[in-house]
Amino acid sequence: MAKEVVPESARRRRRPTRTGTVLSEQIIVRTALRVLREHGSTGLTARRLGTALGADPSTLYRYFSGMDDLTRAIGDELMGRALDSWEPTGDWRADLRALGLAIHASYLAHPQAAVLTASRVTGRPREIAVDETILGILRGAGLPDAAAVHAYHAFIDQSLAFAALDAGSLALTDEARTADEEMWESTYARLPAESHPNIAATARLLARRMPHSAYPAVLEMLLEHTAARLARTGV
Known part of the structure; x- marks a missing residue:
């Protein structure tokens, strides 16, 4: 007990x-x-x-x-630090973009903690303040409540999923992380076009792109989707 x-x-x-x-x-x-x-x-x-x-x-x-309660408090602290570093502008799209990047950056600043906490729901005040802020931005932009919840779900899960993924890479030893990144040059770039035409055609682009986080690009996709949904509501 x-x-x-x-x-x-x-x-x-x-x-x-x-x-x-x-x-x-x-x-x-x-x-x-x-x-x-x-x-x-x-x-x-x-x-x-x-x-x-x-x-x-x-x-x-x-x-x-218990230690699980402490783990939740650590996650709450990372969320709070993200919100502390964020300044609203009144532009829903700019505000969501900035908040998403702040959450991602806060977790990546502590990758070992991110691996431990990104999948947790803390129910603590600072996490709740982040959730209230996100929902306020979406509802303030004009989304109906059901659509706002749908967008909130996608936004927060996407932010935390990429935080966990990217933090997992940062938590590796330097040697292991370098070996993973070099795989795009040492293995993928050498696959023959006869057997792997699509990888061969894009190998150099993959080698430049894949060591970097996809989060900013995927965040933009979500913002585009939300903007399109807002346009359909006539706001």
């Missing part, structure tokens, strides 16, 4: 940790991001995090009901 989380007012330490830090949820989450960066998505444990904080691992359970 998950442990009951102690209310914020009751759980703050009366004295600093061994490192001189007074713990808070935010400090724990930020430290967890550092542990993930150093040890990878499988390396985040209560013991390792406690060591990084200079506190007994059991202290974490005064702030989070």
